[in-house]
Amino acid sequence: QSALTQPASVSGSPGQSITISCTGTMRDVGGYDHVSWYQQHPGKAPKLLIFEVYDRPSGVSNRFSGSKSGNTASLTISGLQAEDEADYYCCSYASTNTRVFGSGTKVTVL
Amino acid sequence: EVQLVESGGDLVQPGRSLRLSCAASGFTFEGYAMHWVRQAPGKGLEWISSINENSGSLDYADSVKGRFTISRDNAKKSLYLQMNSLRAEDTAFYYCAKDKAWAIDIWGQGTLVTVSS
Numbered sequence: 001q002s003a004l005t006q007p008a009s010v011s012g013s014p015g016q017s018i019t020i021s022c023t024g025t026m027r028d029v030g031g032y033d034h035v036s037w038y039q040q041h042p043g044k045a046p047k048l049l050i051f052e053v054y055d056r057p058s059g060v061s062n063r064f065s066g067s068k069s070g071n072t073a074s075l076t077i078s079g080l081q082a083e084d085e086a087d088y089y090c091c092s093y094a095s096t097n098t099r100v101f102g103s104g105t106k107v108t109v110l
Numbered sequence: 111e112v113q114l115v116e117s118g119g120d121l122v123q124p125g126r127s128l129r130l131s132c133a134a135s136g137f138t139f140e141g142y143a144m145h146w147v148r149q150a151p152g153k154g155l156e157w158i159s160s161i162n163e164n165s166g167s168l169d170y171a172d173s174v175k176g177r178f179t180i181s182r183d184n185a186k187k188s189l190y191l192q193m194n195s196l197r198a199e200d201t202a203f204y205y206c207a208k209d210k211a212w213a214i215d216i217w218g219q220g221t222l223v224t225v226s227s
Contacts, residue, residue: 001172003154036213038155045205045220046155051213089155093212097169099145099157 004029004090004102011108017078020105022090023071028100030071034093037066037075041086049088050075077107085109112136112216114206119221126196132189132206132218140164140184143209146191148202149220156202159191160209174200196225 005023012018022029022037029035035053038046048057050066053073063084065076073092077084090102118130130146145160158171159180168180179192189206203220210216 003156032212034212038214040155045217046214047217048210048213048215051211051215055211057210057215091155091157091213097160097167098171099160101147101155101157104154 001094001098001100004092004100006088006090006102006105008103009106009108011110012077012080013110014080014082016080017076018080018107020075020077020088020090020107022073022075022092022102024073024092024100025071028092028094029068029073029090031095032093033068035066035068035073036091037064037073038089038091039084039086040089046089080109082109112208114208114216114218116204116206116218116221119204119223121224121226122196123227124197124225127192127194128196128223130191130193130204130206130221130223134187134189134206134208137208137216139187144180144182144189145207145209145214146178146180146189147205147207147214147217148200149205150199150202153202161189193223196223198225201225 037050040046053068088105115133143162161180177195181190206218207214208216
């Protein structure tokens with residue numbers, strides 16, 4: 001149950017697009033389409049952004065989009081805004097009915 | 111309003127036990143699987159346990175297996191986490207969370223457990 005691998009930090013200027021990767025194995029990301037993404041601002045609980053690789057809950061901006069290829073899932077934030085500065089985590093269903101989170105990525109808006 | 115409220119976090123000595131509770135409101139509690147997720151101060155999220163709707167399926171991360179027990183009372187709309195043999199590395203904020211389509215769509219505000227002598 002090792003954490004999924006994410007870059008420690010990603011940065012971009014307002015209006016730009018950034019992509020955060022999330023790499024696992026065939027036992028988790030590559031084996032199931034049950035990947036979700038979360039945004040967490042300091043001192044707050046996480047917020048669901050994407051589920052089932054691509055789907056957005058109602059109320060989440062369409063600037064957030066998800067994808068997956070092989071053992072790597074990705075979250076793209078387009079039209080980067082100051083309020084997007086936060087920590088982002090991926091999560092995958094894993095074999096034996098468990099879940100595994102990514103190591104987390106700090107997004108900085110320059 | 112959909113809400114999850116955790117309680118029970120405390121300062122506890124290594125080797126002791128603690129029970130966390132989570133009160134759910136605003137949704138059909140008995141219709142959803144539930145999770146506990148923790149976050150050590152300044153660190154990332156760690157999934158630790160889940161329970162299905164009728165308590166027929168209980169799952170744990172290796173880091174807590176054999177020490178922690180998840181349970182629920184659908185009549186009381188409550189989720190629990192019994193934590194035994196606590197260690198310093200169990201120090202974290204513990205979040206109660208609701209399952210949605212293999213993801214977590216609702217999170218509580220977290221309760222802090224500190225394990226220290």
